[in-house]
Amino acid sequence: MSPDAAVLLAVLGLPFLGAALVPAVHRVLGERTAYFAAGVAAVCLALLATQADAALHATPDAGAVVVPWIPALGVELALYLDGLALLVGFLATGVGVLVFTYSAGYMRDEPGTQRYYATLLAFMGSMLGVALAADLIALFVFWELTSVTSFLLIGHYRTTDAGRYAARKSLFVTVVGGLFLLVGFVLLAHVTGQAPGLARTFTLVGTEGSLLANPEGVRGALETGGLFVPVVALVVVGAAAKSAQVPLQIWLPDAMEAPTPVSAFLHSATMVKAGVYLVGRLRPLFLPPDVAVPEWTLLVATLGLISMAVTAVLAVGATDIKELLAYSTASHLGLIIAGYGLANEAGVETGAFHIVNHALFKAALFLVAGIVAHEAGTRAIHDLGGLAEHLPVTAAVTVVAALGMAGVPPFNGFYSKELLFEATWDVAAHEGGLYLLFPAVAVFGSVFTFLYSIRFLMLFFGEPPDGLADREIQAPPWSMLAPTVLLGGLAGLVGLAGVLATVGVHVEAFETFLASVVASSAVAGGHGFEYHLPTSPSPYAGMSLLAIGLGAVLYPSYDRLHRGVRRLRAVPHTSPDAYYDAGIEGLDRLGALVPRYVQTGVVRTYAAVLLASTSLLVLGGYTAAGADLPAFDGFVVGLPIALVLLVAVVGAAAVGTAPSHVAGVLTLSILGFMVAVFYVLASAPDLALTQLVVETLVLVILLLVLDELPAFYGEATGLRSITDGFVAALVGGTVFVTVLVATAGRPDDRIAEFLVENGGVPAEHGPVLLDAGGGGNLVNVILVDFRAFDTLGEITVLAIAALSVLTLIAMRGTGGAP
Amino acid sequence: MSDGQGRPAGRRDPRRETTVIARLVTRTVVPLILVTAVALLVRGHDLPGGGFIAGVLTVTAFALTAIIYGLDELEETLVGVTVPGRGVLSGVTETFAGTFAAGLALAAAGGIAAMLAGYPFLSQAVVFVEGVPLYHEVELASALVFDLGVYLVVVGALLTILKVVGRE
Incomplete structure (x- = not known):
């Protein structure tokens, strides 16, 4: 059963149509354009939901909706919907509805709201494109579209230096990463064309000849050409740039210059999930079955675990609540990527489940951060405390979300983190040696995750600092509070479902959905999925206990750790930021040389x-x-x-x-x-x-x-x-x-x-000649008949040249005015 | 083509004074060149020639006139536009620019006409008309329309460039 083509195209087209309509709508609705945008997102969400049944039963060799695009090159706009695509689609549209509603309150009296809503809608459309695209070229185009729209959103406050710096940085890092991806894609398509039994194809999934339908053949072709590791590395660099993995995480903390709803949307639930999505999507292609530690694991899982640990440590060094959340996002994305990198079943379950959990608790926390900044007037961690008194509902949401982020049972993040512990432990137990580092690093990162999560939670408890005690803190408007509560509530429900499952009551729909998300990235077919609290002692439960215990022991000395991390960050030559700045400066200097030696005016x-x-x-x-x-x-x-x-x-x-x-x-x-x-x-x-x-x-x-x-x-x-x-x-x-x-x-x-043969007048001819040139001068017959289109192009060039001379010379000195 | 009266050269730069021989030769030769150009255009389908060569040759005739008689003379007598015009696209330049625009439109229109008849863009056809006095059989090629478009574009574009560069 394949999804309805019209519905998928509508889901993809509606956000862009909505973006185009924003200026007109804004004229009528003014500030309430937010609700129009939320409506568009809601329609897309509902349309996607109607296709859920098809998505749950998708197989990689059928079901793609194909619209020819560049048939001569085999490029098409192919759309495909399975569990993973549906999940990312749900995140983009569902969190979209909430973020648009939240924006109605947050963006009131802000400059450039028209631009804001139009770009955010276009971003949502691009993200849906990334999720739905089944063709490598289409995927790449939407991938870069998310980079461009996110550039515009991060640079929303375009008069501030920080905003411009952050926007340029994110664009630079993600687009350069995207170029790696493009090279990887082209190599992939090229190599499949060389393999026996495979045709050159850009189609990733959803048709019989697609890459994911023939993973064995593609892997074989890549290995024969010696391109397996290069292609995997290229794709992973692209994904790592998008998902802010070490050392390319540098753009994410700066991107916090964006309005907070943008951060909640882009930097928790969607844009940064694009890289994770790609890793999950390509996992079955690059992961051979029956190999315990393939190259894929060495590259991807190592990258994920290192990122998880390093950025968790950096989060403890954060001074700003959004900076803390940004590093934490990079850390949790590392966790997801590590999960997808591991070859065992628990690994892929980690990735799939943590995408859901992270989106729920992190989007909620970003919205909380927005409320705090909005009402308390500061984002500096040291100036905040005791907010629960003034913001009780927000505090309750934070308890659920932050404990989920910390991985404390029974909150949602616990279950997926437990799965990561299980996956790393399995590898270490079977392989030993250096692989023992996998669970060790996972626990190490989790300790710091616990630390910064609790620090965030403590913004709401304890004594308020001096500056804050005098300030009158008001309750946020309902349009900001409702989405936050809804997201926090959903995160709580996911946790609750785990508790219920422990006593034997299963939430079937959610588990079936998760199982299909897992199946999208699993190597060997689909099977059921369920999660519950540990009921018997196991090494992984011990690892969870160890992480939480160590965190609790270390928390009283949080300030010392915080200062230590800041001192560590100040050591020269350790920060990728410095290399980025030096690189940009070098490019600037190189650019300055060009006018001196090339653009001399002579x-x-x-x-x-x-x-x-x-x-x-x-x-x-x-x-x-x-x-x-x-x-x-x-x-x-x-x-x-x-x-x-x-x-x-x-x-x-x-x-x-x-x-x-x-x-x-x-x-x-x-x-x-x-x-x-x-x-x-x-x-x-x-x-x-x-x-x-x-x-x-x-x-x-x-x-x-x-x-x-x-x-x-x-x-x-x-x-x-x-x-x-x-x-x-x-x-x-x-x-x-x-x-x-x-x-x-x-x-x-x-x-x-x-x-x-065909140019001249044939000996036998009727009164009218249509299919031959019919002229004695072959040169001219070619020019005006066989190759007339070329000639038309040439005389157009001639006309343009005349116009150029006209404008260049005749308008010289008039300053451009005719 | 030429008004045949020979204007007094008083208002022109005396340095540019041309000889009577040059002026007489030009007056004789320019019509010949133009007729040759038209001949090249028409016979291009069967013998060496074509829109491009015919166009360049026509422009050469104009350039010769411009050099010997001056640009003003060319504009007034050969083109017949006397509006001095201050703007970029006014006076004679507008005529020239209009010429290449018309040529481009003609070439494209011929192609579209083929589409309207159900053939691919820019398909050409040849019709043989029998029983014409003197010629017996005349071959009419639709490509001539396209060639005429090429001719007009070449003439218009080159004259525009010549005019703009010459005015500097």
């Missing part, structure tokens, strides 16, 4: 640079393509042609010694006319005519132009004549080689034969 420089680089590119191209020069077998021209060419050479030599520009141009025309004579001798009347006429006209135009220039510039200096001579020789050599290579090529002249 035509001579431009000509030299353009000609020399074009020649080098062309020669490089010949070398790379292995073009052969034909063997030299003596001069074969007759005496007349030799004479004409000799005169041409003499003319060319005379140009260099001409005493003035006018004399030079006139001498140059000797060369041109000799070439025309050569065409006549070589039986090419069309070329000869054209050459003659064009030569005449060019001569006239040059003389007109030269009339206005100084007669002579004087002798060239030594160095300049050497460089000019070099460039001239290079260009001449390139043209020479090009002519040799081009004429040496003897392809099967089928097109030429076709043209010769």
Whole structure:
């Protein structure tokens, strides 16, 4: 059973349509545009929900909705819906509804709300595209669209330096990561084309020939080509940049410059989940069955675990509540990626389940952070405390969400973290050796996770600091409170379902849904999924206990740890941030060199640079393509042609010694006319005519132009004549080689034969000829009939050139105004 | 083509004074060049020639006139536009620009006409008309319309460039 094509296309199209309508809607509704956007998200959510049944029974070899896009290249807009895609779609639209509602309160009286809602809707559409796309190219396009829209959203306050810095940083890191991804995708498609039994395809999933339907064949092809590890590494770099994994996490803390609803949406539930989603989606492709620790695990699980631990430590060093949440997000994404990286069943369950849990508790906590910043007027951790007195409902939500984040039973984060412990323990128990580090690092990261989660929770308890005690803190508006409570409530319900399952009451719908999410990334088919509190002692329960216990012991010395982490961060050369800043500065300096050496404003420089680089590119191209020069077998021209060419050479030599520009141009025309004579001798009347006429006209135009220039510039200096001579020789050599290579090529002249056969007037013909040229001049027949489209393009270029001359010269000095 | 009266050269730069021989030769040659250009355009389908060459040749005739008689003379007598115009797209430049725009439109319209008849864009056809006096059989190629478009674009574009560069 495959999903309804119209519904999927509507889900994808509606957010973009809504974004386009925002300006008009804003005129009517004003600040209430938020509810319009929430409505669009709700419709998408409902439409997705109608397809849930199809998604739960999806198999990777069928069910894709295919719309041809670039058929010649095999690129199509293929959409596919399975558990994982449905989950990300639900997150994008469901959290979308809540964030839009929240924005109605948060963004009141903020500048640029039209832009804000339009971009946020477009972002939601791009995210749905990432989730639904079953074609690598479409996936990449939507992937980059999320980067671009998130750039606009992070830089929402575009007049602040911090906002601009953060927006540029996130764009730079995620887009460069995206380029890695693109290379990986292209290699993947290329390699499948080489494999026996596989056709080159960009389709990822959902058809019989798609990559995920033939994982064995694709892996085999990659390994034969020696490209398995490179492709995996390229894809993982792309995913790591998007999901803020070490050392590319640097953009996420800065991105907190964005309005808080944006952070709640992009940096907890959606955009950063794109990288995780990709890892989960490609897991069955790169993970061979029956290997305990494949390359995939070494790369992905190690990356995830290191990120989880490092960013958890960094979160303890945070001074701002949103910075804390940002590092925590990177840490939890590391946890998910580590889960997907491990080859066992508990691993994939960790990834799938923690996507849900993290989205719920982290989106809730971001909304809480927004409420705190909005009502208390500060985001600095040290200036906050005892807020529960003024914000009791928010405090209750925070208890549920923060304890879920800490991994304390029975709250939701506990179950998925327990699964990670189980997965790492399994690997360590079977493999031993260095793999013992897997569970150790997981516990280490969890201790710090516990620490910062409790620190966040303690914003609401204890004595309020001096500055805050005087401030009158009001309750947030319902539009901000309701989404927060709903998200916190959902997080609580997930935890509650685990408790119920322990006593034998299962929430079937939720478990079936999770099972299908797991099945999307599992290597060997689907099976059921359930979770509950540990009922008997196990190593993993011990690890949970250890993490929480250590955290509780260390919490009283939180301030010392906080200062320690800050001192550690201050050590030079340890922060990837410094490398990013140095790199950008280096690019700036490199950019400053360009005007000094290339954009000098002197035509001579431009000509030299353009000609020399074009020649080098062309020669490089010949070398790379292995073009052969034909063997030299003596001069074969007759005496007349030799004479004409000799005169041409003499003319060319005379140009260099001409005493003035006018004399030079006139001498140059000797060369041109000799070439025309050569065409006549070589039986090419069309070329000869054209050459003659064009030569005449060019001569006239040059003389007109030269009339206005100084007669002579004087002798060239030594160095300049050497460089000019070099460039001239290079260009001449390139043209020479090009002519040799081009004429040496003897392809099967089928097109030429076709043209010769069909160009003329056939001996037998009716009164009307449609399928043949019907002309005696084959050159012209090609120009106006067989290749008329090319000619149309050329005369368009000519017209554009005339327009350019018109605008460039005639409008010069008018400052652009006609 | 030329008004045949020879204007007094008083208002032109005396440095640019051209000889009577040059002016006489130009006046004789320019009509010949233009007729040759039209001939090249029409016969292009069967013999060396075509819209591009014909266009460039026409422009050469205009350029010759401009050099010998000056741009003003060219505008007034050959093109027949005397509005001096201060803007970029006014006076004679507008005529030139209009020429290449019309040419582009003509070439594209020919292609679209083929589409309207149910053939691919820019399909061309040839019709043989029998029994024409003197010629017996005349071959009418729809490609001539396209070639005429090319011709107009070349003439219009090159004259625009010539005019703009020449005015500097």
